[in-house]
Amino acid sequence: MNWLLEPSVSTFGPDIDRLYYIILVITGIVFVLTEGLLIYFLVRYRKRPDRRAEYIHGSTRAEVLWTLGPLVIVLMLGFMSKPVWDRAKDPAHFPEDALELTVSARQFEWESYYPGAGGDPDAQDAFSILNRVHVPVGEPVILHLEAEDVIHSFFVPRFRVKQDAIPGRTIPVWFEITEPGEYELGCAELCGIGHYLMDGVVVVQSRAEFDAWRAEQHAAALGGTGAAQLAGSGDLDGAPADGPVAEGGL
Amino acid sequence: MSTPTAREKTDWDIPHYAGDHHEELSFIRKYVFSTDHKVIAVQFLVMSLVFLALGGFLALLMRWQLGFPGQPLPGGTLLPETMAPGGIILPEFYNSLVTMHGTFMIFFAIMPLLVGVFGNLLIPLQIGAPDMAFPKLNMASFWMAVPAGLIMLASFWVEGGAAGAGWTAYAPLSASGDFTGVYLGQQLWLLSLFILGFSSIAGAVNYITTVINMRAPGLTWFRLPLTVWALFITAVLVLLAMPILAGALIMLLTDQTIGTTFFLPEHGGEPLLWQHLFWFFGHPEVYILILPAFGIVSELLSNGARKAIFGYHAMVLAIAAIAFLGWIVWGHHMFMSGMNPMLGTTFMVTTLAIAVPSAIKVFNWLGTLWKGNIHFHVPFLHAAAFVALFIIGGLSGIFMASAPVDIHIHDTYFIVAHLHYVLFGGSLFAIFGGIIYWFPKMFGRMMNPFWGHVHFVGTFVFYNLVFFPMHGLGLEGMMRRLYDPTQYAWLADLQPWNVFITWAVFGLLAVQVVFFVNFVASIWTGRKAEANPWQANSLEWSVPSPPPHGNFEAMPIVYRGAYEYSPPDRKEDFILQNEPPRDPVGDRVEPEPQPTGGLEGSE
Ligand code: HEM
Ligand SMILES: [Cu+2]
Ligand SMILES: [Cu+2]
Numbered sequence: 001m002n003w004l005l006e007p008s009v010s011t012f013g014p015d016i017d018r019l020y021y022i023i024l025v026i027t028g029i030v031f032v033l034t035e036g037l038l039i040y041f042l043v044r045y046r047k048r049p050d051r052r053a054e055y056i057h058g059s060t061r062a063e064v065l066w067t068l069g070p071l072v073i074v075l076m077l078g079f080m081s082k083p084v085w086d087r088a089k090d091p092a093h094f095p096e097d098a099l100e101l102t103v104s105a106r107q108f109e110w111e112s113y114y115p116g117a118g119g120d121p122d123a124q125d126a127f128s129i130l131n132r133v134h135v136p137v138g139e140p141v142i143l144h145l146e147a148e149d150v151i152h153s154f155f156v157p158r159f160r161v162k163q164d165a166i167p168g169r170t171i172p173v174w175f176e177i178t179e180p181g182e183y184e185l186g187c188a189e190l191c192g193i194g195h196y197l198m199d200g201v202v203v204v205q206s207r208a209e210f211d212a213w214r215a216e217q218h219a220a221a222l223g224g225t226g227a228a229q230l231a232g233s234g235d236l237d238g239a240p241a242d243g244p245v246a247e248g249g250l
Numbered sequence: 251m252s253t254p255t256a257r258e259k260t261d262w263d264i265p266h267y268a269g270d271h272h273e274e275l276s277f278i279r280k281y282v283f284s285t286d287h288k289v290i291a292v293q294f295l296v297m298s299l300v301f302l303a304l305g306g307f308l309a310l311l312m313r314w315q316l317g318f319p320g321q322p323l324p325g326g327t328l329l330p331e332t333m334a335p336g337g338i339i340l341p342e343f344y345n346s347l348v349t350m351h352g353t354f355m356i357f358f359a360i361m362p363l364l365v366g367v368f369g370n371l372l373i374p375l376q377i378g379a380p381d382m383a384f385p386k387l388n389m390a391s392f393w394m395a396v397p398a399g400l401i402m403l404a405s406f407w408v409e410g411g412a413a414g415a416g417w418t419a420y421a422p423l424s425a426s427g428d429f430t431g432v433y434l435g436q437q438l439w440l441l442s443l444f445i446l447g448f449s450s451i452a453g454a455v456n457y458i459t460t461v462i463n464m465r466a467p468g469l470t471w472f473r474l475p476l477t478v479w480a481l482f483i484t485a486v487l488v489l490l491a492m493p494i495l496a497g498a499l500i501m502l503l504t505d506q507t508i509g510t511t512f513f514l515p516e517h518g519g520e521p522l523l524w525q526h527l528f529w530f531f532g533h534p535e536v537y538i539l540i541l542p543a544f545g546i547v548s549e550l551l552s553n554g555a556r557k558a559i560f561g562y563h564a565m566v567l568a569i570a571a572i573a574f575l576g577w578i579v580w581g582h583h584m585f586m587s588g589m590n591p592m593l594g595t596t597f598m599v600t601t602l603a604i605a606v607p608s609a610i611k612v613f614n615w616l617g618t619l620w621k622g623n624i625h626f627h628v629p630f631l632h633a634a635a636f637v638a639l640f641i642i643g644g645l646s647g648i649f650m651a652s653a654p655v656d657i658h659i660h661d662t663y664f665i666v667a668h669l670h671y672v673l674f675g676g677s678l679f680a681i682f683g684g685i686i687y688w689f690p691k692m693f694g695r696m697m698n699p700f701w702g703h704v705h706f707v708g709t710f711v712f713y714n715l716v717f718f719p720m721h722g723l724g725l726e727g728m729m730r731r732l733y734d735p736t737q738y739a740w741l742a743d744l745q746p747w748n749v750f751i752t753w754a755v756f757g758l759l760a761v762q763v764v765f766f767v768n769f770v771a772s773i774w775t776g777r778k779a780e781a782n783p784w785q786a787n788s789l790e791w792s793v794p795s796p797p798p799h800g801n802f803e804a805m806p807i808v809y810r811g812a813y814e815y816s817p818p819d820r821k822e823d824f825i826l827q828n829e830p831p832r833d834p835v836g837d838r839v840e841p842e843p844q845p846t847g848g849l850e851g852s853e
Contacts, residue, residue, distance in 0.1 A: 001722040005658070016654045023652060027645040034612060034641050041619040042634060045555070046626070052823060053623040053816040058561035062617065063610070067564075070609040074602035077652055082595055084654040089591040107429070150423040151521060153586060153661060157727035157740065162657050164587050166522065167422060168515025171588045184740050188586075188661040188729045190348070190416050192423060192430055193341040196733040 006158060009183070009204075011176040013160040015084045022080065026073060088160070094174045098140035103133060105145070105152035105165040108194030110185065112143075117218050125218040131200035133185070136210040140176045153189035156202055164189055177204045283393070285385035286799055287370045290392050292692050294366030295685070297392075301358035301399060303766070306759050308351040315339045317752025319734040332411060342431060344733045345414030346406070352417030353439065356539065357446055358399050360673060363681045364542035365450070365488065366395065369457050369481045371688060375790035375797065376475050378466025378806040378828070383459040387452050394449035398442045405438035413439035416731060418532070421513030421524040425505040433506070440503045447492040447499075454492075457485035466789065466828070468808035472566070473827070475788045475812040476559065479566050480545030483573045484538050491534040498527035525587055529580035537576045539673060541569055543680035544611060547633040549812075550683050551615055553786050554630025555622030556823045558813040561614040568607040568614075575604040585653045586660045594653045601651040608644045612637060623816070623823070627784070628702035632683025635710050639675025643668055646721065664724025670717045682709070682765065690783055690795035695776030701768040708761030715754035719747050785824045788812045792826050 003024060005017055045053075086093050102113040102121070112133045116123025135141045145154055147165035154173060155162045163173045177183075187198035205213065275284075284290060314323050323329075326337025333343040370388065374381050382388045405412040413436045415424035427433030461482045465474070474482075502524065504510040511517035513524045544565075552559045559565060581589065581597030615637050624630070646668040650656045659665065682705075689697050728741050735741040735748060782791040789806055790797070806828040816823040 001719050002725065003722070005725060016657060019652055020649070020655045020658070023649050023655060027648055031641065031645055034616065035638060037616050038619070038634065038638055038641075041616065041622075042624060045619060045622045045624050047623050051623050053555060053557040054621040055558070055816055055818050056560070056621060057558045057813075058564065058614075058617065062613070063561050063564045066613040067606060067610055070606045071603075074605050074648070074651075077648070078599050078602050081598060081652040081654050085591065085594060085598070088654055088657060089594065091591075150429050151420055155661075155727070155729065157658065160658050162586050162660055166515075166588050168519075168521065169588060184738060186727070186729055186738055189420070190345070190423065190731040193345060193414070193733075195345075195731065196341065196735070196737050199738050 008158060008160045009177050009179045009181070010159045010161065011178060012084065012088045013158075015087065016160045019077075019081060019084055023077065026077075091172050094142060094172065095140040095176070098142040098174060099136065100142045100144065101133070101135075102144045102146060102170075103154065103165075104148060105154065105187070105191075105198075106148040107150065107192050108187075108197045110154075110198065110200045114214065114217065117215075125221045127217045127221040129217075131185075133200070133202045134210060134213055135177065135202065135204055136207045137177055137180045137204045139207070140174060143173045145171045145173050150191050151189050152187045152191045152198065155186045155188040156183055157186075158183045159202070162188055180204045180206055180209075283389060285381070285389045287374050287382050287385070287388060288692065288796065288801075290388055291367050291369075291371035293392050294362050294370060294395070295692070297396060297399065298359050298362040298367065299766070299769075301354050302363070303762075304403070305351055305354040305359055306762065308347050308354065310755060310759055311339060312344065312347045312351060313752040313755045315344055315733065316735065317749045319736055330407075333406075341733045342411060342414060345416075345430070345731070346412040346432075346435070348731050349413045349416050349419075349439075350402070350406070353402065353413075353443075355673070356417060356535075357443060358395075358402065360539050360677050360681070361450070361535075362395060364539065364677065365453060365481070365484060366392070368477065368542055368546065368684055368688075369453060369485070371691065372475075372477050372790065373457055373460055373481055374464070375691065375793070375801060376478050376788050376812075377461060377464060377469055378789045378802060378808065379460060379464040380800045380802065382456045383463060384456050388456050391449045391452035391456070394445055394452065398446035398449060401438050401445070402442040405435045405442070408434045408438065410435050418528060419502065419524075420528075421502060421505070421521050422515065422519075425502060425513045425519075425524075427506070437503060437506055440499045440506070444496055444499045444503075447496045450488050450492050454485040454488040457481060458489065461485075466806045466808050469789075469827070472563065473808060473811040475545070476548040476562070476565055476569075477542070477545035480541045480543075480548075480569055483569050484541045487534045487538050487541070487573055487576070491531045491538065494527060495531040495535075498524065498531065501527075522584075522587060522589060525584050526580070529583045530577075532583065533580040534573075534576045536669075536672070537572055539677050541573065543636065543677045544569060546680045546684040546687075547615070547636045548618075549786075549788075550629045550633035550680075550687055551618050551637070552813050552815060553687075553784055554627060554633065555619050555624050556815045557618060557622035558811075558815055559614070560617030560620070561610075562811065562813065564610055565614055568610045571607040572604060575600060575607070579604055582651060582653075582656075585656045598651060598653040602648070605644060605648055605651065608640075608647075612641055612644070628697075628699055628706060629683040629687035629784075631703075631706050632679045632686070635706070636676055636679045636683070639671055639679060639713075642718075643671030643676055646671060658727075659724050661730050662724035663720040663728045663730060666730055667717055667720035667724060670720070674717070675713060679709075682706075685769070687784065688790075689772065689776075690779030691790055692796060693773050693776070694779055694794075694796040695772055695774075696779050696783060697772040697776055698768050701764055705761055705764040705768065708764065709758065712754050712758035712761060716751055716758055719751060723747055782826075785822070787814055787824050787827055789827055792828055 008014060008017055104111045110131050111128050113128045115121040116126040145163055145165045147167045151164055151166055153162060153164045159175050161175050163171060181204055183202045185200035185202050187195060320338060322337030323334060323339060326334045410432045414430050414432050423429050424436055461478060501512040505512055505514055511519040513519045513521050515521060548559055579597060579601045581593055582601040585594050650659060686697050686702055723744055726744055728735055728744060736745055779795040781794050793801055808827045809831050810827055812827055814825050817825055
């Protein structure tokens, strides 16, 4: 049992983690006080033949106190949560000039669509890859999340990102990652019998690496190969669903 | 013993109190199609304990797969090929297990235990009424719940298996069998809950009417036991919430069967509509699953501590506040659903606010113990455990209520931990305590206290071993409803925890056998119970165990509240609500009978 979170690697992640720790401390204190009091009362006021319970029905002062106390605490938590929530989720607060991609979920795989070098999603050199998302480090990224069949949920624990993908809608998700690396992506919403097979990877690269990788893909797309070569398919017998980084396979 | 004084004092002509009934009922009318609220309570009890056991068994199958993914289940070859060929649980069967475990536990175990059993048993007895306002409707309520349960159960064996879209049945996964391979199973799921909804509504109408109209003279609203308050407010929630579910179920059923597209986006439907409808019902539903437990626990704590409920009015207000706020928090289940983030903020604030009345309840329970003289009887132990565990469930709720923190923990095992702390640690502990406490009023005997202690300690320990580590799994990112966590590299490392939890579940279920055996054996061999074995105050303890048909020999008259424990001017540390007071000279004070609407409604 570990109450510490694995460090987050997104720009808004530390804000979320700070809130988490604040709540952990507050609830921790409340937990110790209330459970401590419970145990103390159980021991202190256990039945004794010579004692009688006191005839007390309550105290208005105590009621007011323990109504206002929690109220102040939760209101405070609300005020602290709102800016963090807005920053992470509200499109009005999303950064400008982010790298924009489309990620589409289907039973039981993820597909990331990269527009052509000129920015045209229908260009000849546009390409897509399965169960992987490549993004540059230190730059804002907006994923336009779509679903083709049922609801899935795009979950990258280390990013502190989770967003349901809903068929019939496109939902923007943003993040900016501060450390390069390969981060596991999962599906957090029950989506059918292959729900447990929807693992993927988000590859966070330096700008140079990212550009080189993308150029390669553009070229491959023009050459008529491209995504198909990189990607397997997320089929149900648990065959490795992704490229070289499939760690979780059979 | 019934109160002879009450009989002396009233010359009310009440045709249907006990003693006036002399005709013998046939076996069928007495035990099967009975209109006696106490018999119906026992019927609900038997039904829900069967489904509780079944739900536990389904959980064990799930845990086997989670602890030992892909390994054949011991004895699993007994299961059909379509569920577990060679004893290995299939992913589609696993999804059915997840769905049906949640469905059975919520709709066919906890809800009927709290509302069906305690509502039926306690409302008439604690308000001094001979029966429910509409005894035949009451009977119908039970006999609608049974086929609903059987339909649900039967769906395991239809082609495609039982529903597999989760107890929350999110569309579009649930809206078309093409996505799951489950057609008929999902439809039976919908049909079953639809029928169960009628059962619940019939019960709710009855409870509301009975409490409003049939309270004994002198039993004012603020003299009611908190169980009655809680069950009354719960009934209001049921009456308002079930029709919403019923509407949503029908829409989903027509999407499934006759080609409507309420929730299917290709033709203009809206998947999120299902979630809004479901949780607009669903959040009040989770309070339906806890408010009666609040009432039971208040009763048990006060009785054990021999002390009045601390802040009775605050307790009533807190229940009412929770019931009201419960209608405007549903969006906290949908923070990640893609609904407008502005709405997320609104629901975050209301959800945080609902933690306040929950806190008030906990503080008042602690206040009740303060300066008490605590008798650690088995029901009391369950109530104390309830408080300890509900604190944990309430506090974990705060994490999830903060929408940004919920980003990380939504749809993970953290949620599973939370809901089991409130529903198992909370509701089910209250239910165990309540069954043991009121067992004499159902069966005329006491349950064995030694085995009661064994069951209590074992359950408390194993329960925490099972569910506490789930908080950690959730924080590490382990998703809910996952057939095989080892498929994810970051979850494979957590496998030792999953194995540990699975073994703990074996322990937890094994201990439940103690309860079931104690329960069944005590019906025939338990110590015969006197009228008031716990030396409690409320009206059910003024009549024999079990009470006769019609409950009270004459209409009781109530002189005081239900929690007058350890009054200073008495040797005993309790006083029945209907024991007439004495004036300083020793004569009885004339009561002020308050007709509360008469009994025309009774059969
Ligand atoms: C302090 C009071 C409480 C708060 C603040 C609270 C908050 C929440 C929140 C925010 C969620 C959604 C989390 C998510 O899915 O991401 C949730 C889920 C849940 N809560 Fe609570 N809760 C509280 C008390 C209760 C009580 C008393 C019950 C029932 C007895 C309950 C039963 C549930 C259940 C069953 C779920 C999970 C539903 C599902 O997705 O399957 N909660 N709670
Ligand atoms: Cu999924
Ligand atoms: Cu809720």
